[in-house]
Amino acid sequence: MTITELAPPVGEPLTLAETKAHLRVDLSADDALITGLIRTVREHLERATGLALLIRTFRIYLDTWPSSGVIQIGRGPIQTIENVTVYDAAGLPQEIDASGFLLDGQARPARLVLPKQPAPGQAINGIEIDFSAGFGATGTDVPDTLKRAMLLHAALLYEFRGAVSPDRQPVAIPAGYDRLIAPFRRRGL
Template sequence: MFPILVDGPAVEPITLAEMKAHLRVDDDADDELIGGLVKAARLMVEAVSRRILIEQRWRLMLHRWPQGGTVLLPVSPLIAIESIHVFDASGAATEVTAEAFESDALSDPPRIMLHGAPEPGKIRNGIAIDLRAGFGAAPDAVPASLRLAVKILVAHWYENRGDVAGEQVLPPDAFALLAPFQRARL
């Protein structure tokens, strides 16, 4: 299974004005830099926490249904399953009806339980699952600690542009804010 980003977030979890106020920057000379740092920090927070901050559309491709009929989704939190398509040997798609699966957005990781979905005819990429994931569409839907982690990262990167040699790691205070959201790897 591999996730493909279909549509990124419409907004970032921290606005440019909010970030500039946090950095105490009054002029507009670094707006592009600060905006880029906010996006990079969001991506870093999403990667470390293994959570999508702002609503995004994703497509998951599977070769076959897993044994037991439960698909563990690699992106969370799950907002909704938009559609599931199964492809036959010729590549024609058939939509799986809503009665043939059930989504569980509250489990960690989120999952889909199948109830008689058809088997794919293609050997590779026979199943496409389109979904929306994230805490919500607006910045205020993102937990405050994750928004603060983004601000800390941006401030760290902004203040240390080109000045840091050696290994780059998350500032300890940002990492501490992300720890409760990390999913254990077994």
């Protein structure tokens, strides 16, 4: 199973102004750097938790349908299922009627059951499911705990701005960060 992002988020959960206020930065000389740090800490948090903070579209690729009939999707919270496509042996797409699907988009991982699951004719990535995931369209929809973790992380990275180049970030995780994001992490055995 592979998940790809079809469209990046329209903005970021943290604004430049609120991040600068947290960092106690008044000048605009570091605005580009701080904007980059906001993106870096969001991407890091999303990788660590499997969450999409702001709504955007993703595609999951499957080789076959799960034997249980329940498709587990490791990116959430899922808002909608956009479309389902199955490829035949000739590689031609067949859009599947997904009406009547069951979705537990808040579960970790999210779970989807489709009423029709025709066998794909393509051995690899024969099934594509497009979905939108995220807490909401703006940073106000993101839980405050996650935004606080991002601010702590941005502050630490800003401290290291001269010692470590931006392309080598994140260089470290601040104290307390793991405790803030712990309730949002997926746990596995």
